[in-house]
Amino acid sequence: MYSDAEAESESERNRMSCGADEEEQGSFKSLAKQTEQSYQLQLALALRLSSHASSSSDHSSSPTQTLSHRFWVDGCLQYSDKILDGFYLIHGMDAYTWTLSTDLQNVGIIPSFESLMSVEPSDDSSIVVVAVDKSRDPGLRELQNRVASLSNNWITTKDATDQLASLICNRMGGGSLTEENLVIRWKECTQLLKSCLHSVILPIGSLPIGLCVHRALLFKVLADLINLPCRIAKGCKYCRNDVGASCIVQFGSDRFVALIK
Amino acid sequence: MPGAVAAVVSNFQIYDWPEVSIRNYALMVMMLPSDSARQWHVRELELVEVVADQVAVALSHAAILEESMRARDQLMEQNVALDLARREAETAIRARNDFLAVMNHEMRTPMHAVIALSSLLQETDLTAEQRLMVETILKSSNLLATLINDVLDLSRLEDGSLQLEEATFNLHSLFREVLNLITPVASVKKLSLTSHLASDLPMYAIGDEKRLMQTILNVVGNAVKFSKEGCMSITAFIAKPECFRDPRIPDFLPVPSDSHFYLRVQVKDSGSGINPQDIPKLFTKFAQNQSLATRNPAGSGLGLAICRRIPEFFRLIMNRFVNLMEGHIWIESEGIGKGCTATFIVKLGIPDRSNELKLPFVPKVPGNHVHGRTNFAGLKVLVMDDNGSVTNLFSYL
Numbered sequence: 032m033y034s035d036a037e038a039e040s041e042s043e044r045n046r047m048s049c050g051a052d053e054e055e056q057g058s059f060k061s062l063a064k065q066t067e068q069s070y071q072l073q074l075a076l077a078l079r080l081s082s083h084a085s086s087s088s089d090h091s092s093s094p095t096q097t098l099s100h101r102f103w104v105d106g107c108l109q110y111s112d113k114i115l116d117g118f119y120l121i122h123g124m125d126a127y128t129w130t131l132s133t134d135l136q137n138v139g140i141i142p143s144f145e146s147l148m149s150v151e152p153s154d155d156s157s158i159v160v161v162a163v164d165k166s167r168d169p170g171l172r173e174l175q176n177r178v179a180s181l182s183n184n185w186i187t188t189k190d191a192t193d194q195l196a197s198l199i200c201n202r203m204g205g206g207s208l209t210e211e212n213l214v215i216r217w218k219e220c221t222q223l224l225k226s227c228l229h230s231v232i233l234p235i236g237s238l239p240i241g242l243c244v245h246r247a248l249l250f251k252v253l254a255d256l257i258n259l260p261c262r263i264a265k266g267c268k269y270c271r272n273d274v275g276a277s278c279i280v281q282f283g284s285d286r287f288v289a290l291i292k
Numbered sequence: 293m294p295g296a297v298a299a300v301v302s303n304f305q306i307y308d309w310p311e312v313s314i315r316n317y318a319l320m321v322m323m324l325p326s327d328s329a330r331q332w333h334v335r336e337l338e339l340v341e342v343v344a345d346q347v348a349v350a351l352s353h354a355a356i357l358e359e360s361m362r363a364r365d366q367l368m369e370q371n372v373a374l375d376l377a378r379r380e381a382e383t384a385i386r387a388r389n390d391f392l393a394v395m396n397h398e399m400r401t402p403m404h405a406v407i408a409l410s411s412l413l414q415e416t417d418l419t420a421e422q423r424l425m426v427e428t429i430l431k432s433s434n435l436l437a438t439l440i441n442d443v444l445d446l447s448r449l450e451d452g453s454l455q456l457e458e459a460t461f462n463l464h465s466l467f468r469e470v471l472n473l474i475t476p477v478a479s480v481k482k483l484s485l486t487s488h489l490a491s492d493l494p495m496y497a498i499g500d501e502k503r504l505m506q507t508i509l510n511v512v513g514n515a516v517k518f519s520k521e522g523c524m525s526i527t528a529f530i531a532k533p534e535c536f537r538d539p540r541i542p543d544f545l546p547v548p549s550d551s552h553f554y555l556r557v558q559v560k561d562s563g564s565g566i567n568p569q570d571i572p573k574l575f576t577k578f579a580q581n582q583s584l585a586t587r588n589p590a591g592s593g594l595g596l597a598i599c600r601r602i603p604e605f606f607r608l609i610m611n612r613f614v615n616l617m618e619g620h621i622w623i624e625s626e627g628i629g630k631g632c633t634a635t636f637i638v639k640l641g642i643p644d645r646s647n648e649l650k651l652p653f654v655p656k657v658p659g660n661h662v663h664g665r666t667n668f669a670g671l672k673v674l675v676m677d678d679n680g681s682v683t684n685l686f687s688y689l
Contacts, residue, residue: 066385072612077439084435109414111423124476131513132477142480150480158476 092139093117100126100141106244106265106276114252116164119144119232120244123157147232152225159221160232161245163252170236174202174249175256182257191259192280199249203241210270216240243267247276254280396440403437456616460643461501463494463555467528470508474516482521490529494553498641499617507613508557511621511634515561518632522562531556531637553642554619558635565632566625614638 095117104126165171185191220240254261260281267275410430478485531554614621619638
C-alpha cells in the first residue's frame with residue numbers, strides 16, 4: 032500500500048519523532064517544528080492519494096457499480112459508457128460525505144445496492160434510489176420494446192432524437208410544469224412510491240414524474256438501444272438543480288442537445 | 293637536621309579536573325630552625341589549620357570562576373554557531389518554498405493541458421485499446437494534478453498565508469446542514485444518530501464557516517466510519533472553563549468574553565475504540581504511528597488499529613484547522629471495543645447586537661448550488677494565457 036519512499040524516509044522520520052513532545056503542546060511553534068509538520072502533512076497527503084489511486088483500480092466492484100459511482104460523483108456519462116442492468120442513481124446522499132464516513136476499501140466507494148435495499152423508507156429518509164434494471168422493471172421493458180419498434184420509422188438522427196425526447200418527456204411528466212412544481216410533484220410522487228414498494232429503490236420505468244437527470248438517463252438507455260450515440264453532460268438549461276443533466280447526441284461531427292422538456 | 297615543621301596543606305580538590313587528581317599539596321611550609329628552643333604552640337597549629345581551610349575555599353572559588361568563564365566562552369561560541377545554523381536553515385526553507393511556488397505554477401499549466409486534451413481525445417473515435425490507454429493517462433494525470441495542486445501547496449498552511457475567514461454565520465443552520473449530510477449515510481449503515489445543541493448556544497457566530505463545517509464533518513464522518521452498528525451522538529455546547537481540565541494541555545483555558553466564546557463539540561461513537569495509552573500522540577505525530585504500523589504489523593496490532601482508526605492526514609489537518617481557530621482537538625476512549633469520544637473546542641466570535649439582527653448576506657452552503665440563472669447568450673469570451681497549449685484548447689471546443 033505504501034510506496035518505496037517509505038523505507039528510506041523511515042530513518043529520517045525516526046530521527047524527527049525523537050524530539051521533545053512537550054514542545055508540541057506549547058503555543059510557540061519554532062520554524063523547525065513548523066517545517067517538520069509541513070513536511071509531515073505533505074507526506075501524509077501524498078501517501079494517502081497514492082494509496083487511494085492504487086486501491087481504486089483494484090477494488091472489487093462490478094462495472095455497473097463503478098459506473099453508478101462515477102455518475103453519482105461526476106454527473107456525466109461518455110458516448111462509450113453503456114448503462115447496464117444494475118445501474119443506480121442515489122438521491123439525498125452526498126457523495127463526499129460518504130467518502131468521509133466510509134472505509135472505502137472494505138465497504139466501497141458507493142453504498143452497495145444490497146445495503147440500499149435494506150434501508151427503511153420512513154418519512155424522514157431523504158434517500159431515493161432510481162434503478163435501471165429491465166429484468167426487474169416491466170415498465171422499462173415495455174418502453175424498450177415500444178422504442179425498438181418505433182425506431183424503424185425514424186430516418187434521420189434528428190428525427191430519432193426529437194421523437195425519443197418527446198416520448199420521454201410525455202412519459203415523465205410533460206414539459207408544462209414549472210421547475211418548482213416539478214420538484215414538488217417529484218417529492219410527493221417518490222414518497223408515495225417508496226411507501227407502496229416498501230423500499231427506497233424505485234425502478235426508472237415506474238416513475239410517472241422525472242427530473243431532468245432521470246429523463247437524461249432514460250434517454251441514454253433508450254438511445255443506446257437504437258444505437259443513437261449519446262452522452263450525458265452535467266448541467267441543465269432549464270433548472271438550477273444540483274443533479275441537472277442534459278443529453279448530447281452526436282451526428283457526424285455535429286452535436287446537439289436533446290430537448291427533453 | 294631540620295627543626296619542627298608545620299605546613300599549610302590544602303585539602304583542595306576539584307573533581308572536574310582529571311589532570312589534577314584528588315591530592316593534597318602543600319602551599320606553605322614553616323620551619324623552625326633546628327637550634328631553636330621554640331616549639332609550635334597548639335594555638336599556632338590551630339591557626340595553621342584554619343588558614344589551610346581558608347586557602348582551600350579561596351582556591352576552589354578560583355577554580356569555579358575559571359571553569360565558569362570557560363563555560364561562558366563555550367556557550368558564546370555555540371550560540372554564534374547555532375545562530376548561523378538557524379539562519380542557514382531559514383534560508384534553505386525560504387529557498388525551498390520559493391522553488392515549490394515556482395514549480396507549482398510551472399507544473400500546473402502543462403498538467404491541465406494534458407488533462408483537458410486527453411478528455412477531448414476520449415471524445416474522438418478510438419479503438420478499445422486506445423481508449424484504455426487514454427483512460428490510464430487521464431487517471432494518472434488527475435492524480436499528478438492533485439499532488440501538484442494540493443500537496444505542494446500545503447506549505448501555505450504553514451507559513452501563515454492561510455487566513456481564516458471572519459464572517460458572521462448561522463451556527464444552528466451549520467449544524468443542521470451537517471446533520472442533513474450525515475443522516476442518510478448513518479441510516480444506510482444502520483447507525484442511530486442523536487444530536488443535541490445546547491440551548492444557550494448562540495444563533496450566530498463569527499468565524500470561518502466553511503472550515504468549521506469541514507472540521508465537524510470530518511470528525512463526525514470518522515466516527516461513522518468506525519462504528520459498526522450501534523449509536524452515535526453529536527453534542528454541541530459552550531465550553532465552560534471550570535468544567536474543562538485537561539492535564540495534557542495545561543495552558544489552555546477556554547475563558548469566554550464579551551467578544552468571543554468557545555464552542556465545544558463532542559462526537560461519541562460505539563465503535564472499535566482505542567487503547568488509552570496510544571491516544572496522546574494521535575493528533576500531532578504522524579511518523580510514530582506510521583513506524584508502529586510498519587514495524588509491528590503482527591506485534592501489538594494496536595498501531596495498525598490506530599492508523600486505520602484515525603487516518604493520518606485527517607488528524608494533521610484537523611489539528612491544523614482547530615489550532616488556527618485557537619482551539620484543541622482530542623480523543624478519549626476507554627479501551628478497545630469501548631467506543632471513542634472525539635471532542636474539539638474552537639474559539640468563535642460573538643456578533644454584536646446590531647449584527648445579530650442582520651442575516652448573513654449570502655448564505656454559504658456547500659456544493660455547486662447555482663444561485664441565479666445568468667443569460668450568457670451572445671457574449672464574447674476573451675481567453676488569455678502565457679501558455680499556448682491552453683489557448684489552443686479552446687479552439688477544439
